[in-house]
Amino acid sequence: MADRLIGRMAKGAARRVGSSRVLGLALLVALLALRVADPGPVAALRSAAFDLYQQIQPRSYARQPVAIVDLDDASIEELGQWPWPRDRMAELVTKITADGAAAIAFDVIFSEPDRLSPARVAERDGIPVDLRDALKDLPDNDALFARAISRSRVVTGQTSVRLAGDRGVSSDVREVPHAFLGEDPTPFLQKYPRLLQNLPVIEDAAMGHGVFSTRPDPDGIYRRAPLVLMVEDRVRLGLAPELLRVATGGDAFAVRTNAAGIEGVVVARQLVPTAGDGTVWPYLTPSRADRYVSAADILTGRMPEGRLRGHLVLVGTSAIGLEDFRPTPLGVSMAGVEIHAQILENILAGSLLERPNTAIAVELVITALLGLIIIILVPAFRATFVMILAVVVMAGYAGGSWYAFAAQRTLLDPTFPILAAVLTLMLMASLNYLREERMRRQIRSAFGQYVSPDLVDQLSDNPDALTLGGERRELTLLFSDVRGFTTIAESYRDDPEGLTLLMNRFLTALSNAILDERGTIDKFMGDAVMAFWNAPLDTPDHPAAACRAALAMYDRVREINDERRAEEGDGVLLIDVGIGLSTGACTVGNMGSDTRFDYTALGDTVNLASRLEGLSKNYGLGIIADDSVHTQVGGDFAMIELDRVRVKGKLLPVTIYALMGDRAMCDRPAWAALADANAEMRAAYDVKDWEGGEAALERLEQAGDELGQDMSGYAALYRERIAGFRNAPPPEGWDGVFIAASK
The missing domain is CATH 1.25.40 (Serine Threonine Protein Phosphatase 5, Tetratricopeptide repeat)
Known part of the structure; x- marks a missing residue:
């Protein structure tokens, strides 16, 4: 009889355990749906955690070639109230340029004619006729300002405004050259209404046009800024990346997109990762006085000569009366121009915080895993064990989130997965407590007639007994070239358009392989490609990244050849690529003339990489690296020594290696x-x-x-x-x- 009662109670307990797990799963599904919906309180809690991370460990300041020319309170007190006459602004631009600034961007807008232009002053009542005529003969201040801008590399700042009753698109908006890599990015981009521009004469004189509009989060804090955005159905860069684009030659920028959203923006020939909507999370330092140069010091000649040489200069204001301060994640307000400067520093140093498009999926998976662990374990084990395990697991995840921020600059939400785990734990613990209380009552009732009170107390206390079970730095250079390209081109002599399509297809595949490994594409030379790693953004593992890119390039060329063989038959001339790799010290930066320059690398390492690419054909192997590459990555890749050669133009011999595969081949x-x-x-x-x-x-x-x-x-x-x-x-x-x- 007792055995049958124990069996019935065990089955009932199993059913109750099953029902509690069903309730736990229902709560978990509801919590996952809540996270997908992401209501305001959930987002606010996540943002507060990210703010706390920055407050605990703000970015360590490392000097970058970025400076702020500050229209500060001292300048306004010394030189007069704002706005200043445009001829003074022209003088400011001229002196900044003369000091050697690489480019200038204005976090200020000049949308109305200067009220202090001589012709405008002449229109005032009471001006004598001869003085009025003399004033009208003087140069217009706006024209002087535009002339100074045209003699420098200047980005005008633009912003977005909402004008009542005006929903049209301006016809006079200056275009900024751009391209799309992948899907159309416009559905993902933040969209702003009508664009407020500078005077046409000023806009026409500038080399670039950047939008400094940003949107705060619902709590008013400025955590993100658009690297790329849409205003009046036009794709534009933010002020900071536009300044970098102009400073590095003014080439077109590109928006790289996949089906999930925007991956990043190629600017200054470097892929800068973004969130899915084209925004970035700046990693901030506290405000620093050494970022600023007072405008009055420049205009009066007090600034040390060369202070701005080679710098990307942002002109803005920290004057209290002009109210250009923004609340930041650091818990303090900061001048808007300094936020733009810090975004620029982040881009140059590769220190932007990253919240990839996959972050939400990762957080949902972690939430589900934490919840499932709790749902499975709570009914099966003692409360003490489960509580300790839950604390360890949740603390481990919180530590992992902090490590992702501190070591990888990746933002992984520490709040919602832990909150969901706590709520699930509370529910399961409550259900477990009710189940145990119910079981205790059932044990006492069922066994009280058949066993001793001591056994009843023991079973009551232990229900489980009822169950059984422009600097010098080290770079890695890559040169690639198509072998026998002349013969391939000759086969398309009657179809030049087909040759163009083939080369675009081929170069796109190679470019993506390089960009996927955060490489910089220096130039295309017909069918050849030159690329390098570790500039302008830091790439600590640049030799390995270049090797991975070279192997990926080879794989993608094979895929193209397979596709062409399927499309055109076995007689098609296949593409064969040679690649050379070398690591060493180079000079990298903007090189050329005052009016036309490129961001490129020069040095013996560049020449050696080019020579190695040429040698690849002689040895019948696709990828050749020098001993500097092999020394740093030889243990992680399949490489064999080919020869010791004295290449043309070099006195000392070089040991060369063939790169044939990754670690999987070594095994x-x-x-x-x-x-x-x-x-x-x-x-x-x-x-x-x-x-x-x-x-x-x-x-x-x-x-x-x-x-x-x-x-x-x-x-x-x-x-x-x-x-x-x-x-x-x-x-x-x-x-x-x-x-x-x-x-």
């Missing part, structure tokens, strides 16, 4: 056989053991076949050399160095 048994055979061949070659070298080449080709790597061209090169040395042995003191006579 294949056939790779060890190939690497060993190559090492034996190189050792035999160096000591003039021609028979041993040829035997090792046989094993090398066999191992290459097992790996799917064609080593025949490489083997043929060494067989030809060995045959030549048999006929004409190398001289005494031969060091094994091959002299590359051609580029």
Whole structure:
């Protein structure tokens, strides 16, 4: 009888455990739906956590070539109330330019004619006729200002306003060159109403036009800023990235998009990641006086000479009376122009906070996992164990969120997953408590007639017993070129448009492989590509990033060849690419003339990478790297030593390596056989053991076949050399160095 009662109670307890888990799952689903809806209180809690992170660990200030020319209270007190006459603003621009500023952007708008222009003053009542005529003959202040702007690299600031009864689009909005990579980004971008511009004469004189409008969050704090946005159905850059674009040559910017939203903006030939709507999260430092230069100091000559040389200069105001202060995540207000300056510093240093498009999905998965752990464990284990485990898991996630911020600058919401876990834990603990109380009552009632009171108390206390179970820096350079491009081009002699489409398709694939690894595309030279890593944004693992990009480029060329073979048949001429990689110190920055320059890299490393690309054809292998690359990443990639060569233009020999695969290839048994055979061949070659070298080449080709790597061209090169040395042995003191006579 007791056994049957225990069995019935155990089954009832199991049913109640099942029902409590169903209720827990229902709550979890509701919480996930709440997160997807993201109402104001949920977003506010998340934002407050991100603010707290910045307040605990604000960005460490590192000097960047960014400066603010401040229309501060001292300048206004010394030189007169704002707005100043435009001829004074012209003088300010001229002096900033003369001090060597790279480019200037105005966080100020000049939308109305200068009321102090001589012709405007002449219109006032009471002016004598001869004085009026003299004033009318003087130059217009706005024209003077525009002339000064035209002689420099200046970005005019624009903003968005909502005009009553005016919903049209302005016809005189100046376009900024841009392109789209991927999906159409316009559905994702923040959209602003009618654009308030500067006077036409000022807009026409400027090299760039940036929008400084930003939207605060519902609590009034400015946490994000649009890197790219839409105003009057036109795609524009924000003020800071537009200043960087103009300073680095004024090339078109590009918006990179996928089906989930915007991935980033290519500006200054560098992909800057953004949120899905094109905004960025600036990582702020407290306000710093050394960012600012007083406008009065410039105009009166008190500023030290060269203070602005090479700097990106933002002209704005910190004057209290002009009220250009914004609440920030640091808990204090900051001048709007300094926020723009910090965005620019973030872009240059690669220190923007990142909240990827996948962040919400990650947080939903984590919320679901935390909830499921609690739902599964609470009914099955003691409360103490579950509470300790829950605290450990939630603390671990909170620590992970903090680590993502502190080490990776990634914003991962610490609040909602933990709040959802706490609510789920409270529900499951409450249901568990009610279940245990109910079970205790049932045990006492059921067993009170059959067993001793001591056993009833024991079972009551332990219900589980009822169940059984423009600087010098180190860069990595990449050069790629198409082998036999002349022959391919000749096959399209009757279809030049088809050749253009092929090259666009090919260069797009290579460009995406480089940008995916945060590389900078220096230039396209016909069918050739030059790229580098670690400038202008820091890339700590730049040699590895370049190697990954090179392998991805090779894979994408193979995909294009497969597609073309399917489209045009087996007789199509396939694209074969050679790639050279080298790491070393370079000079990188804006180079050219005063009126036309490019952001590029110069130095011996650049030349060496180009020479290595040319050598790839001789060795029959696609990717060749020098010893500087191999030293830093050799253990993480499949690389073999090819030769020691003295390239054209260099006195010292260089050891070169073939990059053949990633770590996965290194783990294949056939790779060890190939690497060993190559090492034996190189050792035999160096000591003039021609028979041993040829035997090792046989094993090398066999191992290459097992790996799917064609080593025949490489083997043929060494067989030809060995045959030549048999006929004409190398001289005494031969060091094994091959002299590359051609580029």
